[in-house]
Structure formats: structure tokens, C-alpha cells
Amino acid sequence: MVLDSLxxxxxxxxxxxxxxxxxxxxxxxxxLDTPDYKTKTFSFKNTLExxxxxxxxxxxxxxxxxxxxxxxxxxxxxxxxxxxxxxxxNIELYxxxxxxxxxxxxxNSVISDYRYVLTNSNFK
Numbered sequence: 001m002v003l004d005s006l007x008x009x010x011x012x013x014x015x016x017x018x019x020x021x022x023x024x025x026x027x028x029x030x031x032l033d034t035p036d037y038k039t040k041t042f043s044f045k046n047t048l049e050x051x052x053x054x055x056x057x058x059x060x061x062x063x064x065x066x067x068x069x070x071x072x073x074x075x076x077x078x079x080x081x082x083x084x085x086x087x088x089x090n091i092e093l094y095x096x097x098x099x100x101x102x103x104x105x106x107x108n109s110v111i112s113d114y115r116y117v118l119t120n121s122n123f124k
Contacts, residue, residue: 011107017044017067018100024069025093028084036081039072039089 024042031037044067075083 008107008110011103011110014103015100015107018096018103020044020067020069021096022093022100025089025096028089029086029093032082032084032086034082037084039075039083039085041070041072043068043070 021042021044024040028039072083075085
């Protein structure tokens with residue numbers, strides 16, 4: 001089934017990661033005037049691992065996704081100890097929005113292709 005495919009799972013994880021990234025940058029923007037607030041950072045790693053099962057000699061491919069939220073404390077932008085750079089945060093927020101929109105568009109395209117095949121084929 002398409003929703004269980006490795007490709008679709010990867011896209012689903014990408015959308016979830018971009019949602020988390022948007023939340024992190026939105027939180028940073030909301031805390032722009034909070035004294036001593038340290039900017040949160042977000043990183044998303046995806047690792048494609050190829051594992052061979054010795055018991056049945058089949059190739060199985062798995063994605064391992066890791067999202068990490070950290071703190072940026074090496075840069076001070078404001079006098080009150082807050083290190084939120086509003087321009088960087090806005091750019092990162094918009095970048096996450098564009099990436100998630102692109103992934104969702106691709107997911108819709110895949111679903112649309114399957115819908116077309118299922119509605120326009122004669123299964124007898």
C-alpha cells in the first residue's frame with residue numbers, strides 16, 4: 001500500500017520535522033523580548049540504513065530519523081542577554097514553511113496518482 005511505503009514514510013517524517021522546526025522558530029520569535037532567553041536550534045538528520053536479514057536473506061531498508069532541539073548560547077544579539085536574531089528566525093521559519101509545503105505537494109501528487117489508477121482501471 002502506498003501509505004506504508006518507505007517513500008511515503010520518509011515524506012511523512014519530513015512534514016513532522018518541518019512542523020517541529022516551525023514551532024521552534026515561532027517560540028524563538030515569541031521570546032524576542034524575554035531577558036536572558038537563549039535561542040533554540042533545530043536539526044534534523046535522516047539516515048538511510050541498509051540491513052540484510054540473515055534469517056530470510058531479504059534486503060530490508062529502514063529510515064532512521066532524528067530530530068534534535070538544542071540551545072544557541074554562544075551569540076548575544078541584545079543587551080539584556082537575549083540572543084534571538086529576528087531576521088534569522090524569520091528566514092528559518094519561512095524556509096521550514098516552504099519545505100513542508102513542497103513535501104505535502106509531493107505527497108498529494110503520489111496519492112493523486114494512485115487515486116487515478118484505482119478509479120480508471122477495470123478490475124474484473
